[in-house]
Amino acid sequence: MSVETWTYLLVGFTFAGYLYIGYLNRVKDTRGFYVAGQGVPPIFNGMATAADWMSAASFISMAGLISFMGYDGTVYLMGWTGGYVLLALLLAPYLRKYGKYTVPDFVGDRYYSNVARVVAAVCAVFVSLTYVAGQMRGVGVVFSRFLGVPINGGVIIGMAVVSFFAVLGGMKGITWTQVAQYSILICAYLIPAVAIAWVLTGNPVPQLSFTFSDIAERLNQIQVDLGFTEYTQPFQTKPMLDIFCITFALMVGTAGLPHIIVRFYTVPSVRGARWSAGWALLFIALLYTTAPALAAFARYNLLDNLQGKTMAEAQSLQWVESWETTGLLKLEDKDGDGKLLLTRDAATNEIVIDRDIIVLSTPEVAGLAAWVVALTAAGGLAAALSTAAGLLLVISSSMAHDVYAKLINPGASEAKRLLVGRVMIFVAVLVAGYFGINPPGFVAQVVAFAFGLAAASFFPVVLLGIFDERTNKEGAICGMVVGLGFTAFYIIGNRFFGMEPWLLGISSEGIGTVGMVLNLVTTLVVSRLTPPPPKEIQEMVQSIRVPRGAGTASSH
């Protein structure tokens, strides 16, 4: 069977599976809709969190990004995993004990302020919306690359599938489809990685063969021969301080992202929240420790196969031919010497490699069967759909729960709240789809903003809300304004108005670190200059620090 037939078959089969799981898990109440009835076993919540977290970009682009950044790619590897330690130790168990439905719920109650609640809800919607646009686009791109469907058609198919299980099943439907999606995406990632490790080094475990074989040394040697620096050499793309700030901002931002935090509301207990964070990171690390190995293997393999070869030699490889037609690989003998040469200078460089090719081409390069290539398509779609679904739920719950049910119509019946939740999630799908079809130019620019925002707003406010009972409404609001204001000013100034990164050369990706520190300091100082929070708030803080009673605290 051809690759295309296999792809239709696998994508069709997995989509039918997601729809079926969504149908089985349809819900009848808001507790099921927003927090899956708080009955998800920790290990499955871990899988769902991993799928929620790993987006189309993690799956398709990250290894490629690392293979071009070398050592400095660690900002993504550590930055997008280390936040789970913060989450597990500092936030998740206490938020689970508190046990409402959303992050703005906690912020609004802890700081006895509807202003804080609305600010948090608006931030949650903004952060999630910037993210989800990229996911819907990702679905379209996978469809167009593997099946020749126009991107817009792919986006619409993705919208239809997501809206079916998200509207019917809410968090419960999303959770169990995410468990299935994790299984698909991890197999799709690991099978080609194992195969290429085996082909290149004779050791099938990518992590081990990367560490113990001489592949990195050989890659370093090729790079040096070509006039590049060693692949494993640090700080080639950014200075040390910026690498530190970006990594820290991504970690803290991860811990502050609402669609990740709310996953820990769905487990049955505080203890479950702690264990679940461990499972989540284990499942994430399976992909994240494979990615740098894959990055190095694929880079070595591409250079080894193409560098110094004649055009005819290169094009005799079947995968070269097929990726050249997609435009992701461009070969051109510019100086007419009959050989292909990779150089640092774009004017003379004869081998142009798109970073997405690192993951997408691996199955073919390793000579794997057609069904593995098709599995990569299904894996990319699973990664994009699972992340999109989690984000859509946050958008829906912020509007329907935090704004509608808490502020606009507090007396609404259960049935009405559920209906509004379903309608909002459908509206969110339409908005996300619109942005997927008409991607605004600023999407790539604002992803840094999403993390900076989460780092400078949610993380400090929630952290101090738990660990410092003296933090009051005045402190939290001033802290958020200062942290957000500074971070937004720096990022917008730098990205849109050509402002120099004047603060020690820290880039807009890393400035969230500074915003977070400003927020923490402001909150602590202002809180101590103003009256302490009311007694019942101080008691609430005492109670969330102790696990017992999580079951009762949650039913409201």
Place this chain on the structure above:
Amino acid sequence: MDPKQRLEYWRKNRLLIAILLAIWFLVSYVFAIFLAEPLYAARIGSLPASFWWAQQGSMYAFVILIFTYAILMDRLDRKYDVHEEEEGA
């Protein structure tokens, strides 16, 4: 639960968090970023040591840290009799 017990439980929890976060900072920021150049000459397997921490070791350490916290807190919860009645994990 009397306030003194509660305070002691909270103090021990914070101490544990501080220790684990110190290790978290060491394996990621110190080994992989601040000492990236000095550790470059050392080897883990065939990779430069700082590179290994940056792209492999730190992530293994993160996973171990979270499970360690979960296990030790299970014990602490029982010791101070604040564990949950229904087992969730």
